[in-house]
Amino acid sequence: MNGVHDMGGMHGMGPITPETDEPVFHEPWEGRVFALNRATMALGKWNIDASRHSIERIPPADYLRTSYYEKWLAGLVTRLEESGLVTPAELESGRPAPGAAKATPPLTAERVAATVTERGWFERPVNAPPRFAIGQPVRAMKINPTGHTRLPRYARGRIGIIDRVHGAHVFPDDNAHFRGENPQHLYSVRFSARELWGDAAPPRDAVNIDLWEDYLEPV
Amino acid sequence: MDHDHQEVPSDPALRVMALESLLVEKGLVDPAALDALIDTFEHKVGPHNGARVVARAWVNAEFKQRLLADATAAVAELGYVSQGHEHLVVLENTPERHNLVVCTLCSCYPWPVLGLPPVWYKSAPYRSRAVIDPRGVLREFGLELDETIEIRVWDSTSEMRYLVLPERPAGTDHMSEQELASLVTRDAMIGTARVTLAGGPT
Numbered sequence: 001m002n003g004v005h006d007m008g009g010m011h012g013m014g015p016i017t018p019e020t021d022e023p024v025f026h027e028p029w030e031g032r033v034f035a036l037n038r039a040t041m042a043l044g045k046w047n048i049d050a051s052r053h054s055i056e057r058i059p060p061a062d063y064l065r066t067s068y069y070e071k072w073l074a075g076l077v078t079r080l081e082e083s084g085l086v087t088p089a090e091l092e093s094g095r096p097a098p099g100a101a102k103a104t105p106p107l108t109a110e111r112v113a114a115t116v117t118e119r120g121w122f123e124r125p126v127n128a129p130p131r132f133a134i135g136q137p138v139r140a141m142k143i144n145p146t147g148h149t150r151l152p153r154y155a156r157g158r159i160g161i162i163d164r165v166h167g168a169h170v171f172p173d174d175n176a177h178f179r180g181e182n183p184q185h186l187y188s189v190r191f192s193a194r195e196l197w198g199d200a201a202p203p204r205d206a207v208n209i210d211l212w213e214d215y216l217e218p219v
Numbered sequence: 220m221d222h223d224h225q226e227v228p229s230d231p232a233l234r235v236m237a238l239e240s241l242l243v244e245k246g247l248v249d250p251a252a253l254d255a256l257i258d259t260f261e262h263k264v265g266p267h268n269g270a271r272v273v274a275r276a277w278v279n280a281e282f283k284q285r286l287l288a289d290a291t292a293a294v295a296e297l298g299y300v301s302q303g304h305e306h307l308v309v310l311e312n313t314p315e316r317h318n319l320v321v322c323t324l325c326s327c328y329p330w331p332v333l334g335l336p337p338v339w340y341k342s343a344p345y346r347s348r349a350v351i352d353p354r355g356v357l358r359e360f361g362l363e364l365d366e367t368i369e370i371r372v373w374d375s376t377s378e379m380r381y382l383v384l385p386e387r388p389a390g391t392d393h394m395s396e397q398e399l400a401s402l403v404t405r406d407a408m409i410g411t412a413r414v415t416l417a418g419g420p421t
Contacts, residue, residue, distance in 0.1 A: 004221070005325065006324055007323050007324075007343055007346040007347040008323030008324075008346070008347065008349075008350045008351070008374065009351040010343075010347035010348075010349065011347070011348075013342075013343040013344040013346075013347045013348070014343075014344050015344060015359060016339050016342065016344045016345050016348075016356065016359050017339060017342075017344075018337065018339045018360070018361070018406075019337065019338060019339070022337050022338065024260055024261045024265075024334065024335055025261065026338075027231075027232065027341060028232070029231055029232040029235040029236070031257040031260075031261070032236075032239055032253060032257070033231075033235055034256070034257070034335070035252070035253035035254075035256040035257050036235070036238065036239060036242065036248060036253065038256050039248040039249070039250060039253055039256065040242070040247065043247060048378075052324075052325055052339055055325070064343065067231075068326070068338065068341045069231070070231050073234065073235060073238070075240070076238075080242075084244075085240065085247060086242070086245070086247075090241060090245075091238075091241070091332070091358050094237045094240065094276060095239050095241065095244070096241065096244050096245045100245065102244075102245060102246040103245060103246035103247055104246055105247060105248050105249035105252065107245060107248070107249065107252045107253065108249050109249065109251035109252045109255040110249070110251070112252055112255035112256055112259060113255070113259070120378070121306075122306065122377075122378040123306065146258055146342070150324060150376040150377060151376075152323055152324060152374065152376065154323075154350065154351075157220050162364070164308075166306070166377070166379055170378075171376060172377075186379070188373075188379070190371075196350070196351075197351055202354065202366060202370070204367075204369040204370075205353065205354075205369060205370045205371070205372075206369070206370075206371055207350050207371075207372045207373075207374060208371060208373045208374065209290065209374045210374070210375070210376045210377035210378070210379050211377055212377075216323055217228060
């Protein structure tokens with residue numbers, strides 16, 4: 001979707017403000033939101049791409065105004081409701097519906113240490129060989145999907161060079177909408193800064209973007 | 220301390236408390252698991268992990284070669300960071316090329332080697348400008364790069380995660396691997412800084 005989350009190349013967002021000795025969490029509730037997101041992932045009702053898409057669907061003004069972990073909270077509430085794990089009435093009252101069965105949490109404290117560095121493994125075996133080879137020019141498709149996509153707007157219609165071949169990976173555009181993983185070859189495509197931003201850009205600079213085969217066409 | 224200031228929990232704090240209590244009552248999450256997750260990301264996972272990878276690459280040319288060829292496997296052989304469950308790519312800075320990592324679409328970041336990202340990395344100003352004006356961004360971090368140096372920005376749009384291998388500073392020949400690791404900052408491994416003899420908090 002052409003959302004406000006797709007920020008590459010936008011102007012007017014202000015200065016970057018690094019913080020000295022920044023804590024991991026600025027408030028205890030930020031840590032709780034982070035942990036709730038991790039722990040509920042183990043329920044198996046959604047995936048990383050659906051999680052990202054729930055955050056992208058936050059209304060643009062709210063997306064820009066709220067803090068990072070407020071967005072994580074909003075996305076989590078959306079997923080809990082859409083998956084049916086929690087009803088709107090339960091969210092409203094803060095209490096389980098009368099007579100609701102009590103589940104057993106899949107993620108226990110004992111398992112945290114083993115799972116904590118896992119971000120998952122997204123490479124999948126596929127039969128088809130990669131369509132493109134290193135050094136080959138490709139064009140990022142000029143498409144405007146209304147659902148989830150990882151093809152940033154600033155790259156669409158631009159020509160780049162295949163720089164690395166990463167193997168076949170889960171395709172977010174389908175996985176986010178529970179249409180299956182549709183694994184396909186993933187490439188790092190190098191776009192010159194001038195191709196992306198015009199002749200005023202420094203001649204040697206470039207941006208590498210990870211793009212799936214369905215985003216690319218031969219030139 | 221300002222004692223007039225009331226310690227009223229903020230709105231998100233109240234909402235999170237209510238949500239957690241609902242999910243615990245429904246048996247969907249275990250509060251002890253939440254505590255363990257927070258403890259891990261506050262105290263165990265962080266840039267010190269990445270710094271050890273960088274220092275090892277500086278002192279061991281064969282490890283560096285393996286790291287650049289397949290970072291997931293090379294980091295896993297160190298045993299203390301990841302169990303190989305992350306698609307990691309290490310990008311080498313050279314006198315001719317400087318690498319910079321961003322995620323324009325969200326906040327993708329190599330957690331096992333750097334921990335959770337700082338607020339600025341996840342912020343609109345960095346995400347919007349790193350790709351269109353990397354030199355301006357680096358200048359804001361106090362890093363002025365000569366025009367002859369190529370800047371290569373890596374937009375983390377997939378599950379591949381990127382870690383910058385900064386250049387080893389001059390005058391460090393006598394240093395041990397551990398001393399070298401203490402020089403390596405988080406920002407140097409994102410690409411918004413160089414490693415200097417001053418080192419500093421990561």
